[in-house]
Amino acid sequence: MRVVLIGAPGAGKGTQGVELAKRLGVAYLATGDVLRDHVERGTDLGRRVAEYLDRGELVPDDVVVDVVCDHLAPLADDGGYVLDGFPRTVAQAQAAEELLPGGLADVVVYLDLPDDVARERLDQRDDGRSDDDEDTIDHRLEVFHAETEPLVGFYEDRGQLRRVDADQPPTAVLAAIEAVLS
Numbered sequence: 001m002r003v004v005l006i007g008a009p010g011a012g013k014g015t016q017g018v019e020l021a022k023r024l025g026v027a028y029l030a031t032g033d034v035l036r037d038h039v040e041r042g043t044d045l046g047r048r049v050a051e052y053l054d055r056g057e058l059v060p061d062d063v064v065v066d067v068v069c070d071h072l073a074p075l076a077d078d079g080g081y082v083l084d085g086f087p088r089t090v091a092q093a094q095a096a097e098e099l100l101p102g103g104l105a106d107v108v109v110y111l112d113l114p115d116d117v118a119r120e121r122l123d124q125r126d127d128g129r130s131d132d133d134e135d136t137i138d139h140r141l142e143v144f145h146a147e148t149e150p151l152v153g154f155y156e157d158r159g160q161l162r163r164v165d166a167d168q169p170p171t172a173v174l175a176a177i178e179a180v181l182s
């Protein structure tokens with residue numbers, strides 16, 4: 001099972017992705033975590049992407065596609081994955097389809113959340129992410145609507161999209177995701 005979670009910042013991709021992967025018995029991969037890990041370790045990649053993360057901008061497509069596809073190919077052979085944060089653009093989705101022999105996703109779950117609820121959640125998050133100040137949160141939401149939201153139509157046209165109301169308690173969101181996957 002290969003599940004892709006898309007949604008605005010704060011929609012709950014990480015919260016749900018970790019739990020869903022456990023339930024499905026597959027790997028969980030979050031591109032934001034992978035990139036932040038490179039920044040923390042000070043790798044070449046980390047130095048290249050740090051500014052994008054801090055500004056709430058997307059890292060260039062070619063950089064992310066290479067990193068993600070390297071991680072995904074073995075996972076796809078090993079039962080699948082829940083993928084959080086990739087693709088973020090239609091170009092990333094198309095590139096991944098070409099690079100991965102079996103395609104990127106069986107199902108794409110869109111966690112649908114109003115911006116004002118997303119802002120409240122990110123304001124209250126207590127793990128101190130460098131991109132969680134008020135202006136950067138606003139910018140991340142703008143970037144989501146401009147760059148990532150077109151994926152909703154892209155996957156709808158392909159019959160792969162399942163929409164879930166993310167404005168519910170976490171356990172209810174998880175149940176709704178499991179319902180659309182079954």
Ligand code: AP5
Binds near residue numbers: 033060
């Ligand atoms: P990334 O790490 O993916 O961040 P994001 O999309 O901004 O998402 P968040 O992690 O903030 O939110 P989430 O939807 O995971 O929600 P969460 O479960 O954490 O990306 C960071 C950066 O990396 C990007 O800006 C970009 O620079 C770069 N990047 C990553 N992927 C890229 C790509 N493919 N291409 C280019 N660049 C890329 O929950 C948020 C908060 O809400 C938590 O406190 C949580 O406890 C709470 N919460 C969750 N669910 C609920 C609920 N149901 N009810 C109440 N509270 C809830």
